[in-house]
Amino acid sequence: MNKLILLLIVFFTFLNNSILNAQDNPVCLREFNDYLLFRFKSEIDIYLDNEVYKPIPLSVELPDKIKYWEITNSSNFGFYYKSDQVIFISTDIYDKREKKDTSYIPSKMIVEDLITNEFKTSLHKRWNINSIKIKDNRNHFLVKRGGTIILLLNIKDKNMESYTNLVDGIKHN
Numbered sequence: 001m002n003k004l005i006l007l008l009i010v011f012f013t014f015l016n017n018s019i020l021n022a023q024d025n026p027v028c029l030r031e032f033n034d035y036l037l038f039r040f041k042s043e044i045d046i047y048l049d050n051e052v053y054k055p056i057p058l059s060v061e062l063p064d065k066i067k068y069w070e071i072t073n074s075s076n077f078g079f080y081y082k083s084d085q086v087i088f089i090s091t092d093i094y095d096k097r098e099k100k101d102t103s104y105i106p107s108k109m110i111v112e113d114l115i116t117n118e119f120k121t122s123l124h125k126r127w128n129i130n131s132i133k134i135k136d137n138r139n140h141f142l143v144k145r146g147g148t149i150i151l152l153l154n155i156k157d158k159n160m161e162s163y164t165n166l167v168d169g170i171k172h173n
Contacts, residue, residue: 027071035166036062041173042074046093056091057173058148061166063087063159068127076120080127084154085138087167088129090119092147103143103168106151111140114151129153145170 028039041057055074068080077089092099106114111134121129132154134140139160143150150167152160 029066029069031064034064036064036066038062038069038077038079040071040074040077044074046074048094053093056093056147058089058091058170059173060089060150060170063163063166068124070122070124070127072120072122078119078121078127078129083156084132084135085156085159085163086129086132086151086153087163088119088121088151088153089167089170090114090149090151092149099144099146101145103141106140106142108134108136108140110142111151111153114142114149118149119151143167143170146172148172 026040026042026044028037030037030039037059038061039057039059040055042055044055046053046055062079063081065081066079067082068078070076070078072078075091075093079087079089081087115129115134119129125131135154138154138156139152141152141155141160141164143152143164148170150170152163152167155163
C-alpha cells in the first residue's frame with residue numbers, strides 16, 4: 001500500500017511538473033477539443049547594429065489539424081494545413097509607431113507583396129509560403145492588430161468563418 005501511494009505521489013509530481021514546464025516554455029502549441037492554442041514569448045533579444053529589439057509575445061487560437069508549422073526570426077509564424085491552406089503571422093518588432101487595427105479581403109497584389117517582401121519563412125521544400133500558389137477560387141483574409149499581420153491564404157469556403165473567428169482573437173501578452 002505504501003509503495004502504491006509513493007508511486008502515485010511520484011506520478012502526480014511528474015505530471016504537475018510537465019504541465020508547468022509546458023506553460024513556462026517560450027513556444028507552446030496546446031491542443032484543445034476543436035482548436036489549438038499557440039503561444040510565443042521569447043526572452044531572447046534581437047540585436048541590429050547598436051539597437052536592441054524585443055520579440056513581441058503573442059497568443060492565438062488556431063484551427064486543429066496542422067500539417068506543419070514554423071517560426072522564423074522570432075517574428076514570423078507559419079501554420080500550414082491540407083489543401084495549401086495557410087495562416088501566416090508576422091510581427092513587426094522594428095517599427096514602434098502606433099498602427100491601426102483593421103481586417104479586410106486583400107487583393108491578389110497585396111497578398112503577393114506580403115509574401116514576397118514582408119514574410120520570412122524557412123526554405124522547406126513543401127511547407128513554404130513562397131512556394132504555395134495563390135488560388136483565385138479560395139478565400140484570402142488579412143487581419144492587422146498593432147504591429148502584427150495575420151494572413152489567411154487559400155482558405156476553403158467551409159473553413160473561412162471558423163478560421164477568421166479563431167485568429168481574430170489574437171492577443172499580445
